Amino acid sequence: MSTYEATSPPEGATCQSDHCRSAAVVRLIIPRPRLTADGLHTHADAITTWDNCDLHWPGFRDVCVRSGHTVLDRTGDLRELASASPEWAIFASDGGRLYASRRLNGHGTTVDAYLVGPLRAQMQAVDADVRD
Numbered sequence: 001m002s003t004y005e006a007t008s009p010p011e012g013a014t015c016q017s018d019h020c021r022s023a024a025v026v027r028l029i030i031p032r033p034r035l036t037a038d039g040l041h042t043h044a045d046a047i048t049t050w051d052n053c054d055l056h057w058p059g060f061r062d063v064c065v066r067s068g069h070t071v072l073d074r075t076g077d078l079r080e081l082a083s084a085s086p087e088w089a090i091f092a093s094d095g096g097r098l099y100a101s102r103r104l105n106g107h108g109t110t111v112d113a114y115l116v117g118p119l120r121a122q123m124q125a126v127d128a129d130v131r132d
């Protein structure tokens with residue numbers, strides 16, 4: 001079992017699922033233990049990445065998790081974000097989508113993302129609007 005790391009893909013990255021080519025929202029970093037000549041695993045530099053759009057990511061993530069792998073969000077920690085943002089209600093769906101909502105002038109505003117970093121950026125954009 002391995003830990004796969006999820007992070008934001010570089011600008012312009014596209015989904016690697018078959019025939020998709022949509023804009024990628026999550027890059028998964030997958031360590032590839034290599035077999036050496038004597039049959040021992042090494043955890044050297046063999047790493048592969050897989051970019052996912054918002055349509056393909058939930059299914060791909062689900063397959064990884066059901067295969068026993070841990071998917072670690074490298075862009076931030078959800079509990080840390082929640083405790084640093086008491087005015088926001090933050091929760092995650094079963095599919096791994098993250099939501100943050102707060103009330104502004106009596107109206108609810110909700111932003112969502114698949115990674116903590118982009119979620120935080122959207123929350124900060126809303127907070128900046130409030131201060132204007």
Ligand SMILES: [Zn+2]
Pocket residue numbers: 015016017020021022052053054055056
């Ligand atoms: Zn896709």
